[in-house]
Amino acid sequence: MENKFIPVCEPLLEGNELKYVSEAIKTGWISSNGKFVKLFEEKFAEYCGVKYAVSTCNGTVALHLALISLGIGKGDEVIIPCFTMIASAFSICYTGAMPVFVDVDKDTWNINPNLIEEKITARTKAIMPVSIFGYPCEMDKIRKIAKKHNLFIIEDAAESHGAEYKGVKTGNLADITAFSFYANKNLTTGEGGMVVTNSENFYKNALYYKNLCFPLDGSRNYIHDDIGFNYRMSNIHAAIGLAQVEKAxxxxxxxxxxxxxxxxxxxxxxxxxxxxxxxxxxxxxxxxxxxxxxxxxxxxxxxxxxxxxxxxxxxxxxxxxxxxxxxxxxxxxxxxxxxxxxxxxxxxxxxxxxxxxxxxxxxxxxxxxxxxxxxx
Ligand SMILES: Cc1ncc(COP(=O)(O)O)c(C=O)c1O
Missing domain, CATH: 3.90.1150.10 (Aspartate Aminotransferase, domain 1)
Incomplete structure (x- = not known):
């Protein structure tokens, strides 16, 4: 043991990862069109206990997609914990909105719900709790504040796949939730992300903005009514994701x-x-x-x-x-x-x-x- 290097984090790929990736390559389905994307989304939604899941190419853009799916943009403010990974804040900046910081609780290291209300202004549109290091936030208190002030809750669950608050998994605790599947995460696709929600409306928005605002009815007249993004996950990454979620x-x-x-x-x-x-x-x-x-x-x-x-x-x-x-x-x-x-x-x-x-x-x-x- 003395001389063995112990890395801070390594991925564990012990299921069907190689088999599914090989299938994607052998069949030529290597872009975002391919069966593993849909299968991974369905299986991940089922795992979280939510209706809808939309895959993305990383967790940072999953957060951005979640924010724009709620209509958050310039002039708005979004409350985040001061102690978080920078992607929580940057995703808000991408929309033109302003991140507003709240200190965290000394025991849980998550956003301190008792300090949220003093940061709410007429411009506040949402609260983004971050379940830091895999530890879910105090959601009952956060939901109460959100309801009182008519705010959305976007959970940054990049680090907390499978974590539970009062028996309910992250992904099913907020209006919309974003996950990361970076290689050090509990579930990984190498690089990847997911937006999950129970709202059909937010789901459709996420699908639309993720794919350059191509019409959702599948028509290809190359007329785009809004500015969209290419946040698609490849079938190769989704193949890894499906194998991972099978053994979640x-x-x-x-x-x-x-x-x-x-x-x-x-x-x-x-x-x-x-x-x-x-x-x-x-x-x-x-x-x-x-x-x-x-x-x-x-x-x-x-x-x-x-x-x-x-x-x-x-x-x-x-x-x-x-x-x-x-x-x-x-x-x-x-x-x-x-x-x-x-x-x-x-x-x-x-x-x-x-x-x-x-x-x-x-x-x-x-x-x-x-x-x-x-x-x-
Ligand atoms: C709290 C938090 N939010 C967002 C992200 C961004 O995820 P990604 O690295 O997949 O873009 C991370 C990544 O580690 C994170 O820890």
Missing amino acids: DYYREKRILNGKMYRELLKDVPGVFFQKDIDYVLNVYWMNGLFIDPKIYGKTRNDLIFFLKNKRVDTRLFFTGMHKQESLKKYGCDMKGDYPVTDNLATNGFYLPSSSSLKPEEIEHVCQLIKEYAKN
Whole structure:
């Protein structure tokens, strides 16, 4: 174990991935016309428990497509957590709307529902909760606020395939939801995304804008009434996706076992904290994020990362808050205000290796190193 490199995340492709990809190639159906696209969409919708699913070529454009399907654009504001991956904010900028930041909760690291209402203005059109690291947001509270102020909810579930809030999966918790299938995600297509919804109207909009606004009746007169996008997923990617979703419960279980093992092995180490699990939430542990309190642990986050790197254990820093992003400042976002929880996470947090393929002895090894280093 000593010298073995442990990557932060690797894909697990243990089902029909190769068989389906070979079929796509052998039959020549390699673009977005091909049976795997439809089959993957149907199977993913079924997995989430929603009526409609529209595949895309990545998660960032899935978010953009979700926003434009709701009619969000210039002059509108969309509320997002300050602690998220930049794609949540950029997708809003693509529409011409303005991302507005809300700090996250210190225990769940998700948007803090108690701070949302003070950010609502006459221009607010939607809230975009992000189920960070696979942990679903406090949806009852968010839905209550959305209803009171007549706002849409777009969930950024890029990191939380199969996660549940009160027994309901992400994908079925909002008006519209976007997923990513990047190679490090719990379900992957290499690059890919999906928009899911129960609204026929939003579904049709997503189909229309995703395919250059070709008419949905299939006519090909090359007259386009609106400006659309080419966000299509290829049949090759969908072939991988179908094989992945066929084994979605298996892949989810692997992540959950890893997450639980990390928490069990590190529970008595002073000064290291995970997102706090609560009984009505099923966290799928996309990434095992660790928060280090240097005063208690005795070492800083950066010291620990360096130590682990020297022991060939790969890790990643947490996201930097949206209020610190030069790109969003240039775009015109309001960068004022304090986001203490986001800042604390960004300074003291990092992810541990989290692949579905991790072996128990690898997790034990990583935890042993973290314990050892604390005592040094
Ligand atoms: C929270 C979040 N939103 C959006 C995305 C964007 O997904 P993609 O990389 O597939 O474009 C990611 C990707 O990691 C993410 O973590």
